[in-house]
Amino acid sequence: LDNIRKLRRQLVLLSDFIKTCKRGAFLLRPLRTRIHLLQENLDIFSIHDLVAVNEGTLLKSLYRSLERFIMHVTRDCETCMGKGFYCEICTPPGSRKPSTKELIFPFQFKTVTRCPRCKSLYHTKCFLSVNSDCPKCRRILAVRSGSFRNLPVHKS
Secondary structure, three states: OHHHHHHHHHHHHHHHHHOOOOOHHHHHHHHHHHHHHHOOOOOOOOHHHHHHHHHOHHHHHHHHHHHHHHHHHHHHOHHHHOOOEOOOOOOOOOOOOOOHHHOEOOOOOOOEEEOOOOOOEEEHHHHHHOOOOOHHHHHHHHHHHOOHHHOOOOOO
């Protein structure tokens, strides 16, 4: 069940993109009998789900949906890609925008880290390279303390 919970956590984050997409209803169709799997509570399973877990079919079904959703959000749909993020550490504000290959998304658990305070997204390597010192949190703190004039300015 741990693998299924991890997949569900990714699917929940992906579904935030899919539910607001024009093609969302079409993409969600294969999960229509299991739409409860896209809810925040990862511990809710139907009897049908538990039988499918035992048979090994639920994991396969979730993997197929995950792959389809990821391809849609990260490659096939400009609207969904437009909701992606850029890592502010390797692409500072004001610098030239990177290619869409560099978009990051909250469901990319292996390569992306979310700041626990402000919820901004960064490449995990980048975030660790600045000792988990979030640039957005630094700016927020500087503005609140009135020392925002001392923040570095990035020129393109």
